Amino acid sequence: MTDDRSTAHAATSGAPAGPGDHRSGADDAPLLEIRGLSKSFPGVRALDGVDFRLHAGEVHALLGENGAGKSTLIKVLTGVHARDGGEIRLGGVPIDAADTADAQRLGIGTVYQEVNLLPNLSVADNLYLGREPTRFGLRSARRTAAMARELLAGYGLSIDVTANLGDYSVAVQQIVAIARAVDLSGKVLVLDEPTASLDAGEVQTLFGIVRRLTARGIGVVFVTHFLDQVFALCDRATVLRNGRLVGERRIAELGRLELVTMMLGRELEAAQLHRRRGEGPKGEAFLAFEGFGRHAYVNPFDLEIRPSEVTGVAGLLGSGRTETAKLLFGIKEADAGSATADGAPLRLASPRAAVAAGFAFCPEDRKTEGIVGDLSVRENIMLALQARRGWLNPLSRGESKALADRFIKALDIRTPDAEKPIRLLSGGNQQKALLARWLATEPRFLILDEPTRGIDVGAHAEIIRLIERLCDEGLALLVISSEIDEIVAYSDRVLVLRDRAHVGMIEGADVTVDRIVGAIAAEGPATAAGVPA
Amino acid sequence: MTARNLPLIATLVVFIVAYALCAMQFPAMLSLRVVANLLTDNAYLGVAAVGMTFVIISGGIDLSVGSVIAFTGVFLAVVIRAGIDPITAFVLVLIITTLFGAVMGAMIHYLETPPFIVTLAGMFFARGACFLLTTDSIPIDHPTWDFITSLNYRLPGGGRLTLVAMIMLVVFLAGILVAHFTRFGTYVYGMGGNRQSAELMGVPVARTTVAIYALSSGLAGVAGIVFALYTSAGYSLAATGVELDTIAAVVIGGTLLTGGVGTIAGTFVGVLIQGLIQTYIIFDGTLSSWWTKIVIGGLLFAFILLQRGLVHVAARRRAAARMAAA
Numbered sequence: 001m002t003d004d005r006s007t008a009h010a011a012t013s014g015a016p017a018g019p020g021d022h023r024s025g026a027d028d029a030p031l032l033e034i035r036g037l038s039k040s041f042p043g044v045r046a047l048d049g050v051d052f053r054l055h056a057g058e059v060h061a062l063l064g065e066n067g068a069g070k071s072t073l074i075k076v077l078t079g080v081h082a083r084d085g086g087e088i089r090l091g092g093v094p095i096d097a098a099d100t101a102d103a104q105r106l107g108i109g110t111v112y113q114e115v116n117l118l119p120n121l122s123v124a125d126n127l128y129l130g131r132e133p134t135r136f137g138l139r140s141a142r143r144t145a146a147m148a149r150e151l152l153a154g155y156g157l158s159i160d161v162t163a164n165l166g167d168y169s170v171a172v173q174q175i176v177a178i179a180r181a182v183d184l185s186g187k188v189l190v191l192d193e194p195t196a197s198l199d200a201g202e203v204q205t206l207f208g209i210v211r212r213l214t215a216r217g218i219g220v221v222f223v224t225h226f227l228d229q230v231f232a233l234c235d236r237a238t239v240l241r242n243g244r245l246v247g248e249r250r251i252a253e254l255g256r257l258e259l260v261t262m263m264l265g266r267e268l269e270a271a272q273l274h275r276r277r278g279e280g281p282k283g284e285a286f287l288a289f290e291g292f293g294r295h296a297y298v299n300p301f302d303l304e305i306r307p308s309e310v311t312g313v314a315g316l317l318g319s320g321r322t323e324t325a326k327l328l329f330g331i332k333e334a335d336a337g338s339a340t341a342d343g344a345p346l347r348l349a350s351p352r353a354a355v356a357a358g359f360a361f362c363p364e365d366r367k368t369e370g371i372v373g374d375l376s377v378r379e380n381i382m383l384a385l386q387a388r389r390g391w392l393n394p395l396s397r398g399e400s401k402a403l404a405d406r407f408i409k410a411l412d413i414r415t416p417d418a419e420k421p422i423r424l425l426s427g428g429n430q431q432k433a434l435l436a437r438w439l440a441t442e443p444r445f446l447i448l449d450e451p452t453r454g455i456d457v458g459a460h461a462e463i464i465r466l467i468e469r470l471c472d473e474g475l476a477l478l479v480i481s482s483e484i485d486e487i488v489a490y491s492d493r494v495l496v497l498r499d500r501a502h503v504g505m506i507e508g509a510d511v512t513v514d515r516i517v518g519a520i521a522a523e524g525p526a527t528a529a530g531v532p533a
Numbered sequence: 534m535t536a537r538n539l540p541l542i543a544t545l546v547v548f549i550v551a552y553a554l555c556a557m558q559f560p561a562m563l564s565l566r567v568v569a570n571l572l573t574d575n576a577y578l579g580v581a582a583v584g585m586t587f588v589i590i591s592g593g594i595d596l597s598v599g600s601v602i603a604f605t606g607v608f609l610a611v612v613i614r615a616g617i618d619p620i621t622a623f624v625l626v627l628i629i630t631t632l633f634g635a636v637m638g639a640m641i642h643y644l645e646t647p648p649f650i651v652t653l654a655g656m657f658f659a660r661g662a663c664f665l666l667t668t669d670s671i672p673i674d675h676p677t678w679d680f681i682t683s684l685n686y687r688l689p690g691g692g693r694l695t696l697v698a699m700i701m702l703v704v705f706l707a708g709i710l711v712a713h714f715t716r717f718g719t720y721v722y723g724m725g726g727n728r729q730s731a732e733l734m735g736v737p738v739a740r741t742t743v744a745i746y747a748l749s750s751g752l753a754g755v756a757g758i759v760f761a762l763y764t765s766a767g768y769s770l771a772a773t774g775v776e777l778d779t780i781a782a783v784v785i786g787g788t789l790l791t792g793g794v795g796t797i798a799g800t801f802v803g804v805l806i807q808g809l810i811q812t813y814i815i816f817d818g819t820l821s822s823w824w825t826k827i828v829i830g831g832l833l834f835a836f837i838l839l840q841r842g843l844v845h846v847a848a849r850r851r852a853a854a855r856m857a858a859a
């Protein structure tokens with residue numbers, strides 16, 4: 001996430017149509033026109049007189065901080081929420097989708113931010129739910145499967161479509177969700193942070209598909225926090241802040257700094273996305289893993305963890321990054337090697353043991369595993385700390401309130417108050433609350449898996465400030481990320497993984513994007529996210 | 534594919550093993566006559582369990598089933614005594630019970646009330662309605678009725694496949710068809726998998742919820758007719774606790790109480806297992822019939838453990854397979 005536009009463009013080279021290729025001007029009658037849209041929830045004015053225009057054949061970025069109202073706009077458009085006021089026209093005709101099925105019939109296909117489809121149904125059933133081919137009124141499983149296979153082939157995915165969706169990785173599930181929405185979108189395709197769990201190659205496949213759709217005259221609404229992707233794919237951008245329209249711009253006429261300023265309402269210097277290094281107590285390693293590994297999971301590796309040090313973990317999707325984290329945190333028990341803490345042997349047979357040893361792990365799949373939707377923001381933040389203290393030793397309400405408020409402030413979690421059920425927060429703010437949950441346990445060793453996914457640029461900078469502060473206090477961090485420039489921005493050293501093996505450790509001045517990409521791709525075809533091949 | 538069918542296979546294996554053990558002790562249990570009786574004796578349970586399977590797969594529960602069965606019997610007895618033709622009475626009672634379920638479904642959806650509460654209220658309501666109609670046990674006596682109950686298919690070896698057993702088999706076949714080969718069936722599974730996702734994907738959640746509970750109560754009505762044909766009487770206190778027997782059959786049949794996973798065929802085997810235990814107790818002659826409850830309780834525990842184990846093993850094998858493929 002450095003201020004480097006050339007990086008973004010390089011990633012798209014070789015693609016059929018470049019970002020500067022405007023297929024429609026602002027003067028044509030828009031395909032979708034939203035005027036004065038308003039929507040309030042108890043205590044929040046999520047949308048306040050927002051205008052939005054989408055032209056046929058364009059990719060239109062919908063941007064804004066966490067909680068700005070992007071997802072709400074999409075949900076009002078597609079009939080999930082009823083609007084309080086305003087007008088929506090599709091192809092000049094006023095529309096008012098009563099529910100999502102209605103929106104689908106109107107030709108609006110959507111990938112929602114939180115949707116995970118239905119893990120207990122087959123891939124094919126997920127793709128064609130509600131519109132399966134029938135014979136004599138009965139579903140034809142064979143034809144559904146054949147259609148599903150053909151559809152997914154267009155995404156370079158050849159999987160068993162009769163297996164349950166839940167058997168596949170989050171990335172595959174995401175592609176299935178996208179494929180479904182694309183297939184449903186006769187006129188408009190809406191993608192709410194679709195790339196949050198995709199790797200670089202999959203993102204490129206998605207971009208290719210989006211460009212094919214726009215060539216057919218379909219308008220695409222694209223919500224993301226990856227600004228590189230905005231510049232690589234989108235023609236125009238509409239920015240929201242606190243439920244209000246900030247403005248609409250052509251991407252070609254927009255600089256990155258200006259865009260960030262529009263989103264945040266203040267300037268953010270590139271330097272703020274970098275970590276200031278090294279005032280914390282440097283010291284001896286307090287954790288050591290030797291020959292640590294698990295058969296058919298992660299090859300044995302050696303690793304030492306020192307206080308105040310940030311170890312970045314880089315590698316392609318499936319290279320064993322998350323697996324390494326799960327092994328270190330005891331979610332999977334190692335069957336080889338040993339671990340020592342402060343010189344004493346440490347048995348990491350379960351997450352409980354890891355927590356007892358002062359470890360904390362903020363997992364990647366926060367959307368589905370992390371939050372407890374009906375509990376309040378405060379309770380969600382306190383959960384891990386309370387579990388560690390034991391249920392017989394509860395925090396007093398005052399203490400927990402003060403602690404929650406501190407994290408809400410430190411991470412800028414946008415919520416009217418700490419007692420709001422967390423499911424009512426925007427996606428990015430839920431993630432910040434989860435990060436707070438683990439920080440509240442005051443660990444010695446914190447593992448973060450993709451900590452900035454779905455978090456806006458402003459909050460991103462704040463998380464880097466937080467990492468700085470934690471390191472000054474002596475915390476050791478292991479951070480997994482697909483964004484190489486992000487890893488470079490905060491890591492003291494970078495562990496590189498390939499094919500489930502640790503293949504290198506890059507340290508000190510060598511920690512650069514080029515070196516890391518080189519190490520990842522030492523053999524085999526590989527491009528890392530946002531980085532020229 | 535196989536992983537999905539594991540609970541069903543496990544249920545089948547338990548049934549076959551249990552049946553083999555019974556047959557070893559009492560070879561007479563192998564006869565077609567015993568099998569036919571088993572089907573007849575459990576027909577009402579099976580019919581109600583089909584509806585319950587849909588409800589549980591959708592992530593809900595229906596506690597009103599037993600009361601609706603009793604209501605159906607009492608209603609039939611009362612109106613037939615009053616001179617209404619049995620066929621007309623059947624149609625009437627099915628309309629009433631189906632509407633009753635639809636109202637419960639609408640309350641669950643529109644008032645956002647948990648199914649447990651709504652159907653618990655429905656259970657008291659239907660039972661109360663029985664007592665309003667009559668507090669006596671009323672025998673059913675009508676020429677058409679006698680004709681219907683006499684219908685059966687002679688099996689080789691002296692057994693008879695009664696009409697009620699045939700009704701149950703037809704309901705099971707229809708249930709399998711609806712669950713796996715119609716859109717409604719997919720919606721039911723989808724809602725059990727994740728209600729919010731299903732709604733965002735365009736599943737008509739309101740309509741489907743109403744239909745699920747209407748189906749369950751409607752089938753409870755059919756089960757009530759079957760029960761009335763079986764006993765030729767209507768009695769307000771009949772079929773108490775049958776909702777729990779059906780839930781047990783559904784769970785033993787491999788359907789998860791958390792919703793989203795299960796099969797109608799599994800429920801059929803679940804019903805057979807319950808019937809088998811009763812048959813064994815009758816054959817033994819010395820055991821109290823309460824042993825049925827104890828064995829079913831034990832089986833429920835065993836099944837829940839078995840399912841957990843199987844799901845765990847399957848997940849591990851799958852992970853290993855994925856790893857090998859990667």
Ligand SMILES: Nc1ncnc2c1ncn2[C@@H]1O[C@H](COP(=O)(O)OP(=O)(O)OP(=O)(O)O)[C@@H](O)[C@H]1O
Pocket residue numbers: 041042044045046064065066067068069070071072073113414415424425426427428429454
């Ligand atoms: N169902 C709801 N009930 C109450 N408040 C809600 C609900 N949905 C959203 N909100 C509130 O509306 C505001 C806008 O949320 P929205 O989800 O649209 O943000 P967003 O721009 O999509 O953010 P993110 O980038 O984090 O996904 C937030 O303050 C959120 O708490």
Ligand SMILES: [Mg+2]
Pocket residue numbers: 070071072113192426427428
């Ligand atoms: Mg959102």
